[in-house]
Amino acid sequence: MKGKNLKELQDKLVRAYFMKAPHPMAITRADDGTYIELNEASVKYMGSSREKMIGCKSTETGHMPLVKREIIINEIKAKGFAKNIEVVSTVQTNEVLHLLFNVFPIKLGRESFFLSVVTDISKSKHRDDILFRLRLPDTARIMEKLEQFSFSPRKLEVAFLASYGYSNRKIAEKLFISENTVKEHLKEIYKQIGVRRRSEINPKILNWR
Numbered sequence: 001m002k003g004k005n006l007k008e009l010q011d012k013l014v015r016a017y018f019m020k021a022p023h024p025m026a027i028t029r030a031d032d033g034t035y036i037e038l039n040e041a042s043v044k045y046m047g048s049s050r051e052k053m054i055g056c057k058s059t060e061t062g063h064m065p066l067v068k069r070e071i072i073i074n075e076i077k078a079k080g081f082a083k084n085i086e087v088v089s090t091v092q093t094n095e096v097l098h099l100l101f102n103v104f105p106i107k108l109g110r111e112s113f114f115l116s117v118v119t120d121i122s123k124s125k126h127r128d129d130i131l132f133r134l135r136l137p138d139t140a141r142i143m144e145k146l147e148q149f150s151f152s153p154r155k156l157e158v159a160f161l162a163s164y165g166y167s168n169r170k171i172a173e174k175l176f177i178s179e180n181t182v183k184e185h186l187k188e189i190y191k192q193i194g195v196r197r198r199s200e201i202n203p204k205i206l207n208w209r
Helices: 003-020 040-046 066-079 129-135 138-147 153-163 168-175 179-193 198-205
Strands: 025-029 035-038 082-090 096-108 111-120
Touching: 025 040, 035 040, 040 111, 066 082, 066 096, 066 138, 066 153, 138 153, 138 198, 153 168, 153 179, 153 198, 168 179, 179 198
Parallel strands: none
Antiparallel strands: 025 035, 025 111, 082 096, 096 111
């Protein structure tokens, strides 16, 4: 078997594996997280239809918090992939799931995409949290530390982005809020963490000094 017939067979095998794989899998645009394709397991977990999900952004559906997407992007930039990023995701039934994301970049022509392979660890009762934390990169450790301050979801997003040096304007753009709102959140965040500026957040929460 050669040429066109072989290529057609390869395409069918790859697509069949993707659609029938037991783990939830999705392909999203790298720049904005828009769903391009989802396999059957992913659609089942989300509790929605494939047609409704394709074209939507993962950060706008409750499946991927913005701060976690930033962690994944930073991991991919640093290592070429993102491994075992824990995400708390809300699905259509309002059920909260604890998921591990493994994300790999793929490129088709000039467009870049992310292939996500997901493992549900919601029912895992024997996970060693200490060893798990030791495997986390700094980006995830920062998120863990920030979560200990019991910030509201919005303040947590602002705190995370500020810890990476994003300006008030950039944070406002990413979160679709005003710069004044960002400033008000930061005042409370700095006070609660015990710092005076964004450059002090990471050293303080990671005990670098």
